[in-house]
Amino acid sequence: MKLSVELVPERMPVVVGFAETAAKAAGLDASAAAMLALSTEELFLALCNSIPGAAITVRLHDRRYAADLLFQVPQPPDLRIFNITSRPDHDTEEGLAEMGLFLASRACDQFSIRQMALGGWEIMLRKERSYPAPVQQSQPYLAVQTWQLTTTPAPDAVKQFSTLIADCYAACQFPEEFTPPGRLLDKLASNEYGLILAQGQQGELAGGLIWHAGEGRIVECFGPYLAAPAEPEQLSIALCEKLTEQFGRSSRQGLVLYAPQQPPAAAGFEAAGSLAIPGGTIWTGYRMLAEEFGADAAVAAELMPFYTDWCSSMALARNIRSYHDDGETGNGLTLFATRLNRQIGMARLTPLLVGRDAEAVLEEHLHLLDQEQFSAIYCTVDTGRPFDALLAPHLLHNGFSPLMLIPWGGTGDLILLQRNGGKR
Amino acid sequence: MNLCNLEALVPQYVRQFEAYIPSPPDDELQQMFGCSRLVRMNNNENPLGPPPAAAAFLKTFDPALVSRYPSGDCRPLRAKLADYLGVTPPQVILGNGANEVIAFVIKAFCQQGDNIVTADRTFAVYEWIARFSGIDARLAPLDDFGFDEEGLLARVDSRTKLVFICNPNNPTGTWWSRDRLIRFMERLGPDHIVVLDEAYAEFMDQPDYPDGISLLSRFPNLIIFRTFSKMYALAGLRIGYLVGTEQVTDIVRKTAIVYSVNTLAQSAALAALGDQTFITATRSLVQEGQQMLAAQCAELKLPILTSDCNFAMIKLPFSDTLAYRLLMQQGYMVRTMTGFRFPGWIRVSMSNCDAMQGFCTALSRLVHSRTDQSPLARAYGVSL
């Protein structure tokens, strides 16, 4: 579904109507569709102010587990309006000029903007579908001695697996939601996710590993989730190897594993740090898929000890430059993409642009996220994007510390920082 | 100029395809990895350098000759090859490496909707060229490290134009015997072309290893690939060839790029061809290297796949791409096998005695440093 429309306020009802209808057609319930419509209203008005009269297209991408509303605009709008903290002010003329996406982003689960390769910008609002609460199954799970792996499990097996996750693993052991079964099935149906399942001869569930190949060069993996976690080292290894095999001859550079427990070294993952999330920690591992030829990296002095330590322990060949703030304007202004997981209170900020207002924009974001009770807040900086280094001192000053290194996770390596508490 | 419609100009199957990034030059890698020398054991090259006659030719080559085009269809070389292989000159087509010859064949026989069939864990270029040409590549899993007849046949249908069999297989070194090949050809029937990639044929010293060319009269749907890159050590000049029946090569010639093999390559290949002393010397170098490596792997309790080929595959108890980085720091470049769908394995090319010894030491240090419990041992890369 696609709508072409001019950016004039009179067209707003058409766009909002389109968003709501399309969202419902994609399976969002009435309240989620209304939220998306609300976000659309905010976004559309903001765009009308920023680039009045421009022709845009609005499109809905049905991901099954979520609906993305994509706005393609031909020229760069005033990007400040896209920071989730920009407050909408409908009352005054000036307020309109600063119209923001405060509400838009609060009503959505993910918000991002990207410059398209061939010109123009695409703004994305994502709303996830809601699912009924998972039903617990109380029968015990047993270790399975001999198993077979399948990459195309039957829907019924997928459901069993989702139930196993809900039964055997605390919510804190998966930074993404794979329960209830309906959600996992929908995620698999979107083709962005996959599942490698291990089953015994009678089809009894032994364990599984979920992957998510989003945009970019990294595949995120979750698991292995096992029916009898205490025993089967071999099963963990087999699942991880199968996954690696699956992406071995692909354009992906690496796998990042979020694991409930550390798999054995033979599974091929190197320790990459551990994440604290509400209620626990997740072991994270990294598996490079490609052969490393080395790279240049620009890193803020504040992150240098962390980065050099990890480069050395991961044997990464890096030409590291310490990047200093010499008063440059960087990208001019600061803009974050945000990804929220309200269920467990996680928020992830990705700097898209970093400018001299970095400190203020960051603090506004943190303030808002605090207000909204997000307790696990992450931010990444990219060693392949020198201006990201300008953000580092402000992150540390605001209680962030570096936790994890994802080689080739962005343009260069991604340093993932987590906020530990208040301002230092 | 505004290239606004660039994406619209690009076929979907090209858009989806990710370009292969070859490794940077040695000096760049050495600087990045902080090693004072780099031994490349990743491309199955011959460390002896070209056979003496080819080396002598290259040394005395008159630079004035490069202002002229080479023979557009490698006529003198084809004549010698035909004589050497017992075929007619029109049965031979040369290319800028066997890689280019793969492209000639796929272009000659496949159109959209067609498919090729090969193994999932073999030389990648068949699959790549098919994919970026919009041709489906159907992959049969290996069976016990070897090409699986049943798996291949099960994937063949009426739109299958080509079946690629890498014999011996890169990277496993496994090979089909003459009988097995004949049985496969008979079961497959005459409706599909079978490409036998014999890039490593000159290394094979086994009585029942089949010479594909000798089977052409019985199976005219065979095409055989060979290269001067491996045994003849002319990888840098880029020259390889195919042999088929005249009926088949008359078709492939239509899509073959003329003048793509340069003057130096043609003459060096002409000089190199058939030097048995050199072949024997290379084979014994390979054999020594394989023995040395096998002994080292036995000591380290690492599974190894050896063969007559100038490479071996080793299974590590940790990530192969990590091993690659750590070995690079020690100045040894191996091929990681994750890209061949063998996670945790590396492929090592045989080299001269010094390099093999150095590699064995580096491998031993690496394995101890990653598997010993002591953090000190890990930190210093030694076994305590």
Ligand SMILES: Cc1ncc(COP(=O)(O)O)c(C=O)c1O
């Ligand atoms: C099995 C196989 N076929 C073909 C080739 C390509 O050889 P060339 O250097 O002639 O392009 C190689 C090179 O690695 C190979 O291993």
